[in-house]
Amino acid sequence: MFKAIGGKEKWCGLQSLYIKAEHTEPQMDIPYQSEIWRGIDQFELVIEQQNDSFHAKGVFNKYGGTVRYYDKRDTIRVLTEAQLKDEAFDHNHNIYVLLHKFGCNPENYSVAIDDNERLAFYKDSVFVSSFGLDDQSRPYLFYKPNPAGSISGSIFTHWGTDEGLVHSAGGHPLDSNFVYRTEIWKPGTLPIKEMFGEKIFDIK
Secondary structure, eight states: OTGGGTOHHHHHTOOEEEEEEEEEOTTSSSOEEEEEEEESSSOEEEEEEEOSSOEEEEEEETTEEEEEEOSSSOEEEEOOHHHHHHHHHHHHTOHHHHHHHHHHOGGGOEEEEOTTSOEEEEETTEEEEEEEEOTTSOEEEEEEEOTTSOEEEEEEEEEEEETTEEEEEEEEETTOOOEEEEEEEEEESSOHHHHHOGGGGOOO
């Protein structure tokens, strides 16, 4: 699998990531733009989403999480401790964060083919994630645990290659009609603030 997507060394070198994508949801009349800046080695995350009808930006790290709604409400929501814990859990189970961890420290994980013929990763016997591989050994199916303990899955329908890393460029959750298509996928070999600047964390 790693050979098919650029190799363990390449994924280990990933320190930060910017993704710009167009999202389409059945309940919304028009698509919206989503931008995500993600730290890979540590929990630092900025998400900004907008179209003509809404605009919101969230900034999250281990110290706290804040979301600002730049619309008629013009309000700021501060995450509770439990909400921040869930956000950190989800970050730590993001596919790109996991591929980085697996690439850097494969000895920390055990790997097996599970009952569904997926490539499953475990740490200390605890399920971390699993992948269904396509005919090119790319992980086109991705399964991960949720904070509540259930398992969610995604399917990747389009692919891109940037800086030698092969990655999803489109897809959707398996339990939703929500669809995304990636426009920019920019990997960084520097920490998020050095790569993309301090200003991305500003929600004033």
